[in-house]
Amino acid sequence: MVVPPWLSVPPPGYGGLEQTVAGLVDALVAGGHAVTVFGAGEHHGTDASFVSTIPDLQYDRLGESLPELAHLARVNHLIGPSDFDVIHDHTTIGPLLAGRRAVPTVATVHGNPVGEYGTVLSDTDQGVGLVAISHAQRRLNPRLPWVGTVHNALDTPGIPHKRIPAPGPVLWLARFSPDKGPDTAIRACRAAGLPLVLAGKCNEPAERRYFDEVVRPMLDDDVTVVLDADRRAALRLLIDARCLVMPIQWEEPFGMVMLEAMATGTPVVALDRGAVPELVRPGVTGLICERADELPGALAAAIDLDPAACVAHVAERFSTARMAAGYEEVYRRFIAAAVPGGVREPARVGLR
Template identity: 80%
Template sequence: MLVPPWLSVPPPGYGGLEQVVAGLVDALVARGHAVTLMGAGTDHGTAADYLATLDELQYDRLGEALPELAHLARVNHLISPADFDIVHDHTTIGPLVAGRRTVPTVATVHGNPVGEYGTVLSNTDRGVGLVAISRTQRALNPHLPWVGTVHNAMGLDDFPRKDVPGHGPVLWLARFSPDKGPELAIRACRAAGLPLVLAGKCNEPAERRYYDEVIRPMLGPDVTVVLDADRDAVLRLLVEASCLIMPIQWEEPFGIVMLEAMATGTPVVALNRGAVPELVRPGVTGLICERPEELPAALRAAPGLDPADCVEHVARTFSTERMAAGYEEVYRRFVVAATPRTAVREPARVTPA
């Protein structure tokens, strides 16, 4: 199981990819698999064996290509058919270099498979199978070598939950980016007469610039800002919130924060973009709006939804056990379909699932 070199698994705060991988690893181990997690840094909190390519996490170089390439080059030297049946890659650049491995590789696509990222993915070795995290994501670029679709998942054991609807402020929880719509969250909450907490990741230059130039001038006494919260603070904010607002302005490929909210019993109010309809049950675990003008009324109505329905929805539909079973099926089909791999070979052709 390969992760990027930026964050530990699980992460101390922001890091949806790493949170998902932590749950997947533990569920696979619980199902009897021997799993080796390969990342950077000396810390991890999973049931897997662990190999680090570097002693230090590379978070301060997030966004650069070379740290991930060097990490993957070291990983490739550690992988041999004698030790592993399959490689599951969660990195961005990994699909481009996976062809150098002598072990079959599936790669989960965690971003939108279009634009520059789509160009990278369309030029991967044909023996690498791509896994989508939502039907919406897969449909954005259906011609890629997809071999399966497996929803992300969330273990509930570490989540506090509420038994009655929350009476706290509306919560926006994301990185500070126009794609995530924090300015829409402010306008919607003001129109609804509701207080708002903006809890955002804001430690990269583009995020700080957007916050300073766009969001800061919009702040007032009705908006509380929490920057770069740790995991405990995030969970506390989720439990206290009356609802989570997701006014996204892009085709969000998944949106793990919606699962996190529902896992605590907090309903979701979202615009109908990306994978939102795959995650939220309208009228049961949240409300889905077609236009920003509909958000204020939905924010006022959402606290009337039953927290128990939110938790039950995550437990039934987005459990780590279900995710692990989905990946098991992908692994089995892919290994059977892949031709024996050698250092120099013709790429295997895999029929997409």
């Protein structure tokens, strides 16, 4: 399992990719597989073996290409054909370099496969298979070498949840970006006469600039701002919220925060973009709006949705065991297609 060098697995706060990978790794280990995670830093919190390619996490260099390139080059030097049956890559540019490996590689696409990222993915080596995290994401670029679609998941045992609807504020929980629509959230809550908590990741230059230029001038006493909350604080905010608002302005490829909200018993009110219809059951675990002017009414109505239905939906449809089973099927099919005769000698496991 190859992860980017930016954050630990699982992450202490923001990091949907790392959170998903942590759940997948532990579910695969629980299923009897020997798994090794290749990442950065010294800390990891999964049941797998861990190999670090560099002592320090590279989060302060997020956005640069060289840290990830160097990380992947080190990974490729460490992996031999007798070590593993399959490599699962979660990095952005890993699909470009995976063709140099003598081990079959599947790569999960965590972003939208269009624009410059789509150009990179279109040059994926023919020996690498891409996995989508939603059908909506896959439809954006159907010509890519997809080998499967597996929804992300959430390890729900241990996540606290409410048993009755909470009359608290509406919660917006995302990174501060125009794609996530915090300005739309403010306008919708004001129109509904409801207080709003904006809990956002705001530690990159573009995020801080957007917050200062667009969001800050809109603030008033009806909006509470929480910046860079850790995971425990975010869960508390979710539990206390009447609903999570997702006024997304782009084709969201998944949206882990929606699973987190529903797992705590908090319904989701969202615009119908990207993977939203694949995650939210309208009228049961949330309300999906076609237009922004429908949001105020939906925010008011969300208080009538049953928290237990939200919790059950995530546990049934988006469990880590279900995600692991989906990837197991992808691994087996891809190995069978990549290895002549579909047979491969058992790998030596336990690489340290």
